[in-house]
Amino acid sequence: MRKIDVVKGLLPATVVAGERGEAFAPSNIALCKYWGKRDRELNLPINASLSVSLAHLGSHTIVTESDTGADRVVLNGIEQSTDSKFARKVVEFVSLFRGDLQQPVLVSTENNIPTAAGLASSASGFAALMLALNQFYNLNLTDIELSACARMGSGSASRSIFTGFVEWQMGHRDDGMDSHAIVLDKPWPDLRIGLVKVTTAEKKVDSRAGMQRTVESAHLYQSWPLQAAADLEKLHLAIGQQDFMLLGETAEQNALSMHATMIASWPPLLYWQPESVAAMHKVWDLRAQGLQVYFTMDAGPNIKLLFQQQDEAALLEAFPELEVVAPFSS
Numbered sequence: 001m002r003k004i005d006v007v008k009g010l011l012p013a014t015v016v017a018g019e020r021g022e023a024f025a026p027s028n029i030a031l032c033k034y035w036g037k038r039d040r041e042l043n044l045p046i047n048a049s050l051s052v053s054l055a056h057l058g059s060h061t062i063v064t065e066s067d068t069g070a071d072r073v074v075l076n077g078i079e080q081s082t083d084s085k086f087a088r089k090v091v092e093f094v095s096l097f098r099g100d101l102q103q104p105v106l107v108s109t110e111n112n113i114p115t116a117a118g119l120a121s122s123a124s125g126f127a128a129l130m131l132a133l134n135q136f137y138n139l140n141l142t143d144i145e146l147s148a149c150a151r152m153g154s155g156s157a158s159r160s161i162f163t164g165f166v167e168w169q170m171g172h173r174d175d176g177m178d179s180h181a182i183v184l185d186k187p188w189p190d191l192r193i194g195l196v197k198v199t200t201a202e203k204k205v206d207s208r209a210g211m212q213r214t215v216e217s218a219h220l221y222q223s224w225p226l227q228a229a230a231d232l233e234k235l236h237l238a239i240g241q242q243d244f245m246l247l248g249e250t251a252e253q254n255a256l257s258m259h260a261t262m263i264a265s266w267p268p269l270l271y272w273q274p275e276s277v278a279a280m281h282k283v284w285d286l287r288a289q290g291l292q293v294y295f296t297m298d299a300g301p302n303i304k305l306l307f308q309q310q311d312e313a314a315l316l317e318a319f320p321e322l323e324v325v326a327p328f329s330s
């Protein structure tokens with residue numbers, strides 16, 4: 001099915017624009033990753049995934065009427081050229097929701113996370129845009145519908161509609177409306193995420209192209225849905241019992257399993273830089289010394305640490321540049 005046909009069924013008979021739509025959405029880190037699509041048009045996943053949101057780190061988006069007679073996209077205060085990949089994706093997404101309205105819009109987004117450095121700014125970006133559009137066009141969509149719609153912008157954005165631990169259920173319907181996130185509502189106040197920034201440079205192959213290449217060329221990918229399903233169960237158990245070791249071990253093995261499928265693609269996909277590997281060894285060394293720390297990685301060179309509040313000082317000593325996020329602090 002085409003996105004436009006799916007969205008049409010959710011829009012009011014006449015779409016009416018308000019003055020302004022404004023929203024914040026947090027970035028999220030998957031503990032069980034989304035990797036591979038069964039439908040590339042609708043971003044329907046081959047496996048369910050589970051993430052934790054990054055509190056204050058994310059995207060803040062404002063949608064208003066454009067005063068130039070053309071759609072405008074501004075990112076972190078910089079006007080984006082209309083034929084840039086970023087602006088085209090944003091305008092294409094807006095166009096799904098404006099019905100017959102021809103009125104051009106100004107979409108202005110501030111990201112307080114590095115764009116395209118493996119810190120999932122597309123997740124918070126499309127979630128914030130979806131929330132802002134819902135307000136601007138008075139769409140009155142439910143949270144579930146907002147999540148399913150954000151998914152059509154970027155899969156991981158389905159999870160950024162919610163905060164805390166969030167599961168994106170894969171769904172089975174052709175129109176994808178059962179493929180949305182749900183919130184688990186299991187706060188874990190002591191949990192900490194540490195961002196180790198290896199590089200903020202734009203990566204050469206984005207997640208979208210990377211997962212497609214993996215699905216098409218890696219025989220190893222056959223084992224991925226099984227790994228993900230087993231990990232999802234373990235994560236539910238770990239979150240339910242606040243079993244940190246189970247959470248960390250599962251997340252780390254899940255990330256490395258995903259990277260194994262990438263490395264087994266052709267041409268091979270290795271997002272790791274020497275500094276990424278050095279950080280992994282450091283984590284393993286610290287763990288051998290008795291520190292409870294684990295890592296996860298997305299389609300980029302950066303490492304995200306998982307640890308508990310009690311070990312924050314020790315980790316700041318080991319990684320002086322660490323940015324620490326408390327996902328459940330208010």
Ligand code: DP6
Binds near residue numbers: 029
């Ligand atoms: C490795 O959501 O960016 O971060 O749906 O094509 O936009 P598209 O992909 P995207 O992929 C994220 C992949 C990941 C794992 C995850 O966040 O679950």
